[in-house]
Amino acid sequence: MLVVSPALGAYSVSPGEVLDIIISHLTGNPPGDRTDFVVWDVRLTSSIMAVITGFALGVCGSVMQAVMRNPLADPYTMGVSSGASLGAVLSLVMGISIIPGLMGDASVIANAFLLSLVPMAVILFLSIARKMTDTMMILCGIGVMYFFSASTSLLMLAADPTQMSAVYSWNLGNIGIGYWDNLPTMLVPTAACTALLMVFSSRIDVLTSGDNLSHTVGVDPFRVRILSSLGVSVMIASIVSFTGTIGFIGLISPHMARAFVGSKQVYLIPASGLVGAVMLLAANNAARMLGSLPVGVITTLVGCPIFFALLIRQRRSQWIRCHELARKSSTINIY
Amino acid sequence: MPEQDFADGYLRYVRHKMVFILAALAVLIVAAGVSCLVDGRPIGVLDVYRIIWDHIAGARYEYATPEYWDDFVVCQMRLPRTVLAIVAGSSLAVCGTVMQSIMSNPLADPYTTGMSSGACLGAIIAIAMGFAFTGPSVYGIMGMSFLVALIPAFIVILVSRLISTSPATLILMGTIMSYLFGAINTLILVHQEGETLSAAYLWTIGSLDNVIWSDLWVPGIVSILGCSAMLAMSGKLNVMMMGDDQARSMGLDVDNFRTVLLLVLSVMVASIISFTGILGFVGLVAPHIVRMAIGSDNRFVIPASIAFGSALLLVTDTIARLVVFPYEIPVGIILMFIGGPLFLYVIIRKKGYGGIY
Numbered sequence: 001m002l003v004v005s006p007a008l009g010a011y012s013v014s015p016g017e018v019l020d021i022i023i024s025h026l027t028g029n030p031p032g033d034r035t036d037f038v039v040w041d042v043r044l045t046s047s048i049m050a051v052i053t054g055f056a057l058g059v060c061g062s063v064m065q066a067v068m069r070n071p072l073a074d075p076y077t078m079g080v081s082s083g084a085s086l087g088a089v090l091s092l093v094m095g096i097s098i099i100p101g102l103m104g105d106a107s108v109i110a111n112a113f114l115l116s117l118v119p120m121a122v123i124l125f126l127s128i129a130r131k132m133t134d135t136m137m138i139l140c141g142i143g144v145m146y147f148f149s150a151s152t153s154l155l156m157l158a159a160d161p162t163q164m165s166a167v168y169s170w171n172l173g174n175i176g177i178g179y180w181d182n183l184p185t186m187l188v189p190t191a192a193c194t195a196l197l198m199v200f201s202s203r204i205d206v207l208t209s210g211d212n213l214s215h216t217v218g219v220d221p222f223r224v225r226i227l228s229s230l231g232v233s234v235m236i237a238s239i240v241s242f243t244g245t246i247g248f249i250g251l252i253s254p255h256m257a258r259a260f261v262g263s264k265q266v267y268l269i270p271a272s273g274l275v276g277a278v279m280l281l282a283a284n285n286a287a288r289m290l291g292s293l294p295v296g297v298i299t300t301l302v303g304c305p306i307f308f309a310l311l312i313r314q315r316r317s318q319w320i321r322c323h324e325l326a327r328k329s330s331t332i333n334i335y
Numbered sequence: 336m337p338e339q340d341f342a343d344g345y346l347r348y349v350r351h352k353m354v355f356i357l358a359a360l361a362v363l364i365v366a367a368g369v370s371c372l373v374d375g376r377p378i379g380v381l382d383v384y385r386i387i388w389d390h391i392a393g394a395r396y397e398y399a400t401p402e403y404w405d406d407f408v409v410c411q412m413r414l415p416r417t418v419l420a421i422v423a424g425s426s427l428a429v430c431g432t433v434m435q436s437i438m439s440n441p442l443a444d445p446y447t448t449g450m451s452s453g454a455c456l457g458a459i460i461a462i463a464m465g466f467a468f469t470g471p472s473v474y475g476i477m478g479m480s481f482l483v484a485l486i487p488a489f490i491v492i493l494v495s496r497l498i499s500t501s502p503a504t505l506i507l508m509g510t511i512m513s514y515l516f517g518a519i520n521t522l523i524l525v526h527q528e529g530e531t532l533s534a535a536y537l538w539t540i541g542s543l544d545n546v547i548w549s550d551l552w553v554p555g556i557v558s559i560l561g562c563s564a565m566l567a568m569s570g571k572l573n574v575m576m577m578g579d580d581q582a583r584s585m586g587l588d589v590d591n592f593r594t595v596l597l598l599v600l601s602v603m604v605a606s607i608i609s610f611t612g613i614l615g616f617v618g619l620v621a622p623h624i625v626r627m628a629i630g631s632d633n634r635f636v637i638p639a640s641i642a643f644g645s646a647l648l649l650v651t652d653t654i655a656r657l658v659v660f661p662y663e664i665p666v667g668i669i670l671m672f673i674g675g676p677l678f679l680y681v682i683i684r685k686k687g688y689g690g691i692y
Contacts, residue, residue, distance in 0.1 A: 129683075135504050135507050136503050139506060140682055143679035146615075149671070150675065154664060154668050293521075301518050305515075311508060312494070
């Protein structure tokens with residue numbers, strides 16, 4: 001897939017040529033012509049970005065669904081992405097850094113990280129204070145998102161028209177052209193947080209079967225929730241500040257992965273990440289072939305109907321039934 | 336005399352509500368005057384009313400005299416916007432009130448159920464593709480936006496008839512539909528140049544900018560007709576709020592009533608949205624504040640929402656013009672700032688009519 005995808009697009013290159021170019025770069029003598037530039041510097045970076053982003057979103061989705069015990073959870077529907085994008089816009093357009101003294105990429109990521117914590121915190125806090133249903137949690141996320149996206153729009157009005165058009169497409173989620181320099185900043189947090197979440201995976205498993213049960217087996221649900229939310233937020237912040245808000249990948253990929261590997265987090269986290277990577281890569285190719293659309297448009301077009309189907313079929317789903325049993329058994333809340 | 340007490344009690348009940356409605360109307364009239372003051376030429380508050388009155392009374396001035404310019408600025412430049420704010424505010428607030436009653440869902444509103452985004456998409460399709468049923472005229476744009484606004488309306492009806500869902504699920508579907516419409520919107524708009532895109536973007540936020548008198552006929556008439564129809568229906572709406580079974584036993588054809596009302600609402604929403612862009616949350620905020628003040632008897636809530644909704648939109652629009660003075664921010668953003676927290680509050684509050692789950 002990674003070899004084929006640079007071949008697609010307006011400037012035609014065959015997959016074989018792509019492979020040649022990649023190998024020649026790896027062995028240390030790049031050809032340096034136009035095809036080489038298109039493949040190595042434009043399309044390959046964009047594809048790698050899509051893979052990292054998709055992987056991160058898939059992992060986040062799977063962890064959030066488990067931690068929130070909510071099959072509709074996803075960085076996008078929970079408002080995490082909107083918080084991160086507000087933070088990023090704050091620093092890109094206005095040059096404001098919440099933590100003083102940071103510059104450039106660091107301040108973008110720090111802003112995005114801090115603001116992406118807000119919706120998660122609101123939802124976690126509310127779900128402790130009140131008994132909430134799955135859909136209500138998502139609606140809370142959407143409520144927070146309205147607020148953040150209003151602030152983002154307000155900031156965007158301060159931008160001039162050309163900047164605005166860039167920010168607009170970024171707001172929809174756009175991978176576009178990647179740069180080699182950006183990749184490490186995306187890759188490192190993603191890898192680190194995935195590793196962290198994998199370490200926690202057994203505890204997250206315990207969490208899905210209800211707070212009471214996890215107390216009995218000696219796992220503090222609150223701490224696991226906070227830690228995994230932090231991990232998710234760092235990952236999302238490092239991704240969103242480069243790609244903008246890409247919706248629904250984190251929602252769909254855990255569901256697809258769950259069909260193959262079941263719902264044990266040790267397998268589900270990497271599987272869902274891989275599914276996410278493949279899907280976003282495909283969506284990115286589709287977006288490029290349809291004439292450089294923002295990839296977020298494609299994922300939304302595909303994701304919305306699936307979300308719809310999930311909502312309608314909610315009662316029949318096995319996952320939900322287990323989850324509701326767990327909820328019934330934990331009616332006496334510890335908090 | 337118990338009968339006397341009863342009558343007194345009822346009078347007090349009505350008086351309390353009438354006071355609220357009159358207060359909202361008073362705020363509306365003051366706000367209308369103030370909204371005509373903003374920007375440029377200095378004219379006193381009382382002068383505004385005098386100028387409007389003279390204009391209606393038929394006063395005409397010689398060209399380029401100070402009186403002529405006062406009259407021109409107030410009546411041709413500022414008043415249309417004020418009137419549009421009143422029309423849009425009252426229509427959207429009534430739509431919100433009625434939708435909340437017929438779906439027994441405190442979160443329903445043209446925006447949260449996806450009707451506004453549908454109307455907006457329809458208008459953009461009509462404008463961008465020149466594709467409309469009666470040519471690229473005002474009516475074509477409105478017709479198209481009405482048709483697309485029907486999609487979410489009917490999905491909402493179908494889903495609530497076929498599958499028993501909680502109100503929260505219904506709203507979630509509406510939200511997802513507005514994402515979907517937003518994505519299609521982008522698909523259409525993405526290849527426009529920066530300037531067009533920026534204009535279209537502002538339009539999806541919703542603003543009352545650039546309106547002239549001749550634009551106002553259609554939305555004005557539609558909203559007057561629609562609001563009066565809903566006022567006439569308010570008794571039946573009260574019956575609907577008791578739940579479908581109760582309403583049926585009182586002799587109301589629930590399903591058809593709901594369908595007809597949603598059709599009327601779609602016309603109202605489309606006629607407003609195709610001019611202003613997506614103005615979210617008026618239909619959510621106005622009825623809730625009204626109900627907090629005067630309870631949920633629709634015979635009073637609807638007129639009160641008309642008055643309060645238009646005052647709300649007028650005040651927020653004036654604020655939107657004043658915040659960064661020589662420029663203005665789209666009023667939709669300010670509405671979102673008010674609406675988002677209220678939306679959260681409605682979800683998490685413990686009790687209230689028609690609880691969300």
